[in-house]
Amino acid sequence: MRRISIAVSVVCVALAVTSRAPAGQSPNQRQVSTLQTINAATASPDLLTWDRFVTDEVRVGSLRLRSQTTDPALPQRTVERFEQRHEGVRVWGAEVVRDSERGLPISIFGLVVPELSLSVQPSLSPEAARQMLKSRDGDEAVLLSSPELVIVGLDGGVYQLAYSAAVAGNGSVSRIFIDAYTGAELIRYSEVQTEGAIGTGTGVLGDRKKLSVDLNGGVYVAFDRLRPPIIETFDMRGNLARTKLLERGQAPYTVADLAADADNIWTDPAVVDAHVHVSWTYDFYFKRFGRSGLDGRNGPIDIVVNGVTQQGALALTGADFNYAVNANWCDVCGPGGRGRMFFGNGIPPGYFMTDSGRNYTYFAGALDIAAHELTHAVTSATSHLIYSRESGALNEAFSDMMGKSVEFFYHPAGGGVGQADYVIGKDISRSVRPGALNGDRSLANPALYGDPDHYTRYKNWPTTPGGDSGGVHTNSGIPNHVFYLAIEGGTNRTSGLSVQGVGAANREQIEKVFYRAFTLLLPATSTFVTARSATIQAARDLYGAGGSAERAVTQAWNAVGVPDPTSVANFTDTVAPRQSRTYVITMNGAGRYQSLLTWNSIVQNDLDLYLTPVNCSFTRPACILDQSDSSDAFESISWPVRNGERYWLTINNFSGPAATFLIQHFVSVSTASTAAVVPKVGAESTSGESTAANMSKSR
Amino acid sequence: MKAIALAVFIGFLSAPQADAQSSLANSRGFVSVNGGYRVTTSPFDQTSSRRENAEDGSVSATYGLGKAATLDVAGGARLWRQFGLGVGITRLSFSSPGSVNASVPHPIFFNRPRSVNGDVAGLERQELAVHVQARGTFPISRRADVSVYGGPSFFQVNQGLITDVSYSETYPYDTAQFAGARTTNANATTIGFNVGSDFAYFFSRNAGIGATIQFSRGTADLQGGLLGAPVRISAGGPDVGAGLRLRF
Numbered sequence: 001m002r003r004i005s006i007a008v009s010v011v012c013v014a015l016a017v018t019s020r021a022p023a024g025q026s027p028n029q030r031q032v033s034t035l036q037t038i039n040a041a042t043a044s045p046d047l048l049t050w051d052r053f054v055t056d057e058v059r060v061g062s063l064r065l066r067s068q069t070t071d072p073a074l075p076q077r078t079v080e081r082f083e084q085r086h087e088g089v090r091v092w093g094a095e096v097v098r099d100s101e102r103g104l105p106i107s108i109f110g111l112v113v114p115e116l117s118l119s120v121q122p123s124l125s126p127e128a129a130r131q132m133l134k135s136r137d138g139d140e141a142v143l144l145s146s147p148e149l150v151i152v153g154l155d156g157g158v159y160q161l162a163y164s165a166a167v168a169g170n171g172s173v174s175r176i177f178i179d180a181y182t183g184a185e186l187i188r189y190s191e192v193q194t195e196g197a198i199g200t201g202t203g204v205l206g207d208r209k210k211l212s213v214d215l216n217g218g219v220y221v222a223f224d225r226l227r228p229p230i231i232e233t234f235d236m237r238g239n240l241a242r243t244k245l246l247e248r249g250q251a252p253y254t255v256a257d258l259a260a261d262a263d264n265i266w267t268d269p270a271v272v273d274a275h276v277h278v279s280w281t282y283d284f285y286f287k288r289f290g291r292s293g294l295d296g297r298n299g300p301i302d303i304v305v306n307g308v309t310q311q312g313a314l315a316l317t318g319a320d321f322n323y324a325v326n327a328n329w330c331d332v333c334g335p336g337g338r339g340r341m342f343f344g345n346g347i348p349p350g351y352f353m354t355d356s357g358r359n360y361t362y363f364a365g366a367l368d369i370a371a372h373e374l375t376h377a378v379t380s381a382t383s384h385l386i387y388s389r390e391s392g393a394l395n396e397a398f399s400d401m402m403g404k405s406v407e408f409f410y411h412p413a414g415g416g417v418g419q420a421d422y423v424i425g426k427d428i429s430r431s432v433r434p435g436a437l438n439g440d441r442s443l444a445n446p447a448l449y450g451d452p453d454h455y456t457r458y459k460n461w462p463t464t465p466g467g468d469s470g471g472v473h474t475n476s477g478i479p480n481h482v483f484y485l486a487i488e489g490g491t492n493r494t495s496g497l498s499v500q501g502v503g504a505a506n507r508e509q510i511e512k513v514f515y516r517a518f519t520l521l522l523p524a525t526s527t528f529v530t531a532r533s534a535t536i537q538a539a540r541d542l543y544g545a546g547g548s549a550e551r552a553v554t555q556a557w558n559a560v561g562v563p564d565p566t567s568v569a570n571f572t573d574t575v576a577p578r579q580s581r582t583y584v585i586t587m588n589g590a591g592r593y594q595s596l597l598t599w600n601s602i603v604q605n606d607l608d609l610y611l612t613p614v615n616c617s618f619t620r621p622a623c624i625l626d627q628s629d630s631s632d633a634f635e636s637i638s639w640p641v642r643n644g645e646r647y648w649l650t651i652n653n654f655s656g657p658a659a660t661f662l663i664q665h666f667v668s669v670s671t672a673s674t675a676a677v678v679p680k681v682g683a684e685s686t687s688g689e690s691t692a693a694n695m696s697k698s699r
Numbered sequence: 700m701k702a703i704a705l706a707v708f709i710g711f712l713s714a715p716q717a718d719a720q721s722s723l724a725n726s727r728g729f730v731s732v733n734g735g736y737r738v739t740t741s742p743f744d745q746t747s748s749r750r751e752n753a754e755d756g757s758v759s760a761t762y763g764l765g766k767a768a769t770l771d772v773a774g775g776a777r778l779w780r781q782f783g784l785g786v787g788i789t790r791l792s793f794s795s796p797g798s799v800n801a802s803v804p805h806p807i808f809f810n811r812p813r814s815v816n817g818d819v820a821g822l823e824r825q826e827l828a829v830h831v832q833a834r835g836t837f838p839i840s841r842r843a844d845v846s847v848y849g850g851p852s853f854f855q856v857n858q859g860l861i862t863d864v865s866y867s868e869t870y871p872y873d874t875a876q877f878a879g880a881r882t883t884n885a886n887a888t889t890i891g892f893n894v895g896s897d898f899a900y901f902f903s904r905n906a907g908i909g910a911t912i913q914f915s916r917g918t919a920d921l922q923g924g925l926l927g928a929p930v931r932i933s934a935g936g937p938d939v940g941a942g943l944r945l946r947f
Contacts, residue, residue: 130922142747142927144863146883168749168926198753198806210753210807226806227870264753283807283871 029181031118031159051105054082054098061085063096063112077101086116092152092164092177118151118161122180129163132183136176137167144168152177154186162186197225201266203273204365205418205427211266211275220266222259222275222303227282229293230300233275235259235268236307240323243307247342252335253302270305270362274343277370278303284371284406285378288508289515294339294377301374302340305364310348325353327363329373331380341373346428356440357433366427367410372403382519383526388463389628389636390527390596392472397479398518400424404443404483405511413504422484443484446477447493453481454494455528455561455668456592460638463630470630478560479531485556486510486549492559499555502548509549513538525634527596529565529664532557561591561668569679570664573651575607580652583663584614585679587641591669593679597628597635597651598662605656609635612648629654641667726946728776729785729836731897733911735769735940737791740824741933745861747926754804756812760861760880760925762822762932765795771911771940775834785848787830787893789915789938797822799880801864806872815866817877822859823884826934828915829853830893842901849894854917854934857886860924883923891917891935899944909944913937 057063063082070078077099084094096110124132129147144166152162161180177186199211199220212231214223222233234257236243245251259271266272278301285291292298308316313324322328324344334340343364352359363369376399379385385395404422411420417427426439437449446453451474458478461471468474485492487510489501502509517534526534536557539550575581587593597609608629616623625647628635641647653659667679744761768791775785797819805811832848839845865878895913902908915935924930 143923144927146923166927200753208809210805210809212807226872279807287871 029119029161031116032157047105047108050108051098054096054108057084058082061088066095077106082110084112086113086118086151087120089120089161090148090150091116091159092150092162094153113151113153113159116151116159118159120149120151120161122149122161122163124163124178124180124183126163129178129180129183130165132178133163133165133167133176136178136185136188137174142168149180150177152186160186199261199264199266201261201272201276202269203276204269204362207418209272209276211272212279213261213264213275216255216258220261220264221255222271224275224279227279229282229298231275231279231282231303232300233259233271233278233303233305235271235305238306238309238312240308240312240320243304243323243342246304246335247330247333247340249333249335249337259305268306270343270345270364272364273362273367274303274305274341274364274370277364277367278341278374280367280410281371281374281406284409288405288409288511291378294374295381300338302334302338304334304340304342306345307342308345310345310361313345313347314351325360325363327369327373329376331377339377341370341377343370350432352432352436356429357431357436358429358438359432361428361430363428366425366429368403368407369425369428370403371406372399372424375399375402378402378519383522384524385518385522385526386524386633387469387472388630389470389472389634390475391525391634392469393475394479394518394522394526394528394531396472396476397483398514400441400443400476400480401483401511401514405507408507422488441473441477441480443477443480444488444490445493446481449477450474451477451480453477453560454492455563455594456640457494458592458594458638458668460626463628478528478562481560482535482553482556482562483510483514485559486513486552489552495559495561497555497559499559500548500552501556502552506548509539509543510552512542513549513553516542525598527636527664528562529568529666532562533565563666563668568664568666570662572660572662574658574660575651575653576658577653577656580618580650582618582648582650585647585649585665587643587645587647587667587679589667589669590643591641591667593637593639593641593647593665593667595637595649595663595665598633598664600660601656605659606631606654607635607659607661608652608654609637610648610650610652611637611639612650614646614648616648618648618650618652726777728774728783728947730774730945731772731787731899731909731911731942733769733771733773733909733940733942735771735789735911735938735942737767737769737793738937738939740765740767740793740795740936742795743930743932745925745928745930747924747928749926752804752806754809754812756802756804758799758801758864758925760819761798761800763796763798765793765824767791767793767824769938769940771913771938771942773830773832775832777836781836781838783834783836785832785834787832789828789830789913790826792823792825794821794823796820797859797861797880799861799864799877801866803866803868803875806868811873813868813873813875815864815875815877817864817880819861819880819882822861822882823857824859825857827855828893828917828935830913830915832893832895842907844899846897846899847895848897850892852891852893852915852917852935853888854891854915854919855886855888856919856921856932856934857884858921858932859883860885860921860930862923863926885921885923887919887921887932889917889919889934891915893935895938901944901946905946907944907946908941910939910941912939 064085066083067081080098082096084091091113094112098108099106126147134141147163147165150164151159153159162177163180164177167174167176174188176188199213201211203209212224212226213220214225224231307323327343329341331339345362346360379395385391408420413420415421422444423439424441429439431438441449459471459474461467463470485499487501487507489499491498516538521534535553539553543549599607610618611626612618612623626637626639628637742764746759748755748757771789773787775783777783801815802812830852831850833850834846834848836844836846860883861880862883863881866875867878868875893915897911899909900907914937917934920929920931922929
């Protein structure tokens with residue numbers, strides 16, 4: 001095939017040169033010859049000459065018809081494939097292909113060996129050749145084809161009479177050619193195109209896995225050949241400087257960066273699990289949802305591992321520590337900004353993080369973490385949930401949900417290492433300090449890890465890195481718990497509300513409901529209320545209104561205190577440039593007051609939201625109970641309240657022209673009797689009690 | 700063969716009157732030509748394993764029963780009293796159904812083999828057997844006799860063999876579809892045995908008709924079977940036949 005390719009690419013006809021074999025060789029046992037290339041495309045002046053050549057050679061038996069095919073795309077055409085024979089013996093790989101229409105040649109391509117004078121009388125009998133071929137690959141080798149006497153081309157244009165057969169042995173299948181006179185092996189090549197692309201390796205947990213790899217220059221590299229997209233794993237070999245260089249796109253990946261293994265039995269657990277777990281996640285999305293890759297278009301997936309060794313992690317300071325004790329997906333990182341997945345190697349055994357009391361080993365070893373991070377890429381390509389406050393918590397939660405879904409897809413259910421449960425990262429995050437927990441978060445019991453399991457426990461952290469972008473990793477506990485309850489059922493520990501889940505056997509339903517809602521229905525600035533509506537709608541879409549899926553999802557959102565949007569009050573107003581408007585809010589229930597501010601021109605304006613006691617201005621920092629003054633496209637606040645309490649809610653137009661805004665707010669309660677109550681917007685002036693006409697207060 | 704048949708036919712026509720006093724056991728030799736039927740052929744199967752997708756897989760081939768017409772020609776001479784020595788040749792050809800069943804390892808996962816099954820047609824068996832027979836011939840009436848015989852048989856077998864299975868697969872590779880089987884023809888020779896009995900009824904002094912029941916058996920190793928491994932098959936089998944009889 002390679003020779004034919006060469007033949008097609010070279011537009012020339014080489015002159016035949018025949019010479020005798022070197023001294024010491026029997027003159028009729030070897031021959032040096034130059035290949036003759038035939039390249040006669042349409043309208044070539046040589047076309048008719050080569051057509052006559054083919055016809056003449058067929059007549060004398062030097063070319064023998066091997067196949068005759070009709071191209072479905074061009075049914076009027078006939079493609080004949082001829083193989084060269086010398087005194088009846090096949091010349092290996094020497095072929096001519098003639099495409100014709102109604103007997104008229106359209107093109108002729110090929111490669112033949114001219115003027116062969118080799119003897120075709122071998123010294124070895126076919127039976128002797130069989131035994132010698134078999135002996136080439138071990139005692140248990142078998143011949144998959146009978147020995148065939150052929151003329152084979154060797155390096156240097158040497159042609160020789162040989163026996164050839166496909167031999168299976170030593171774990172592979174090879175086409176072997178032996179000298180037809182001495183039995184010495186002349187050449188061999190693999191008969192199995194895919195075998196070399198399947199490696200085996202041992203993961204972080206000591207489990208054996210298959211890897212889809214590629215053979216490149218005699219070395220196996222972590223380049224997936226089985227799946228539609230490019231999935232490749234780069235091994236930084238502890239070079240943090242190069243890791244950063246590549247992350248910033250300041251240098252291209254090279255073949256030398258690819259993780260490699262000489263014998264295709266991979267022993268680096270970081271490489272094995274990163275390559276396999278990312279691939280499995282791709283498979284899950286395809287099999288479960290029919291999704292073609294992270295971006296839906298089978299875009300490439302670049303994986304980076306071994307940025308820092310475990311021992312090297314001990315010397316890291318500051319943010320660099322994230323290269324050891326973290327895994328992340330970055331949408332715009334890597335050469336060309338096409339995104340990359342990074343897995344840290346963790347820290348040495350015996351060491352632990354002082355805040356959690358846990359040791360972290362290779363992050364790639366946790367399938368749920370790999371799937372979690374890759375799901376961020378799915379979110380980026382779909383709903384693009386803004387990574388701040390509630391939408392950020394939804395972003396994190398969806399990654400947790402899919403992380404656990406992938407784990408349940410591949411692993412047996414159970415609480416042990418390598419088993420599927422609802423704890424994030426337990427396979428690589430293990431307690432060392434007494435009392436510490438394995439894993440980072442729990443969907444089944446978020447409170448166990450300090451995360452809220454109910455909307456009234458929402459953590460209104462600042463939208464800073466120190467505040468976890470508004471508590472995205474902790475508040476994810478609320479929608480996470482919805483996902484868990486909708487599948488497994490159970491009772492929310494805060495509200496006491498029970499949920500009838502669809503059951504573990506039907507987890508696929510809830511996975512599809514949340515996938516549909518989070519990838520198709522949710523807008524980027526979604527709140528938990530929006531997520532509630534979207535997931536219920538998705539349940540109706542997929543499994544019918546009033547079905548068990550809708551019931552489970554609805555009950556689960558009720559259980560965590562996220563209200564039906566019909567329980568959410570809203571009002572709209574305008575605010576002048578550099579001015580603010582303040583409203584008196586009367587709470588009609590006990591629980592947690594939630595308020596969301598959006599406005600008409602997110603490009604031109606930056607509006608902020610404040611909650612203060614009545615008659616206490618937001619301009620006095622001591623008055624501020626909760627505030628939201630991020631640069632996001634929305635602001636939200638959350639504050640525990642009691643029935644009948646009154647507050648000031650202030651919208652401040654920090655910059656930009658006059659803006660029209662919308663407030664959506666409610667009181668989420670943690671009782672079983674009702675999911676939410678509607679707060680009352682008081683018609684009171686902030687500067688004078690009971691002045692109904694003046695609802696605003698200028699700063 | 701045609702010449703023998705013609706001679707038998709001419710002899711039959713030219714000697715319509717049987718010699719009632721002649722003894723069949725006194726004849727010096729005989730020739731018989733039978734058209735027959737191989738009552739049953741011996742099915743056989745073969746299983747081979749190979750490393751594929753970094754895991755051991757297996758391929759099994761099963762060759763079913765075939766029905767075969769036989770042509771049997773025998774001749775011999777009386778050596779002492781009613782005992783003699785004969786040589787028979789049996790030739791048959793038939794096509795037997797075959798099937799192949801492969802367990803193909805998954806390229807992505809351990810222990811999730813895909814099953815690939817398919818039928819294979821056109822597996823021809825050609826068998827040529829030369830039977831050396833020690834015979835005893837016993838008259839049961841003036842016109843009829845019964846012979847029993849037995850001895851070594853020399854078999855030459857040509858058998859169509861399945862060498863490998865082809866399949867197609869696409870991502871995510873959870874199934875594989877049978878695409879075809881690769882076949883080859885293999886030859887082998889072997890030695891076995893034969894036993895049988897022949898009943899003959901003569902219309903004339905030299906010619907008659909008869910029926911034979913015979914069993915022969917040999918075991919041969921054919922090279923180049925599934926994945927190149929040898930496969931052991933049985934040659935011969937139970938034959939019944941009927942045809943012309945000549946004596947001299």
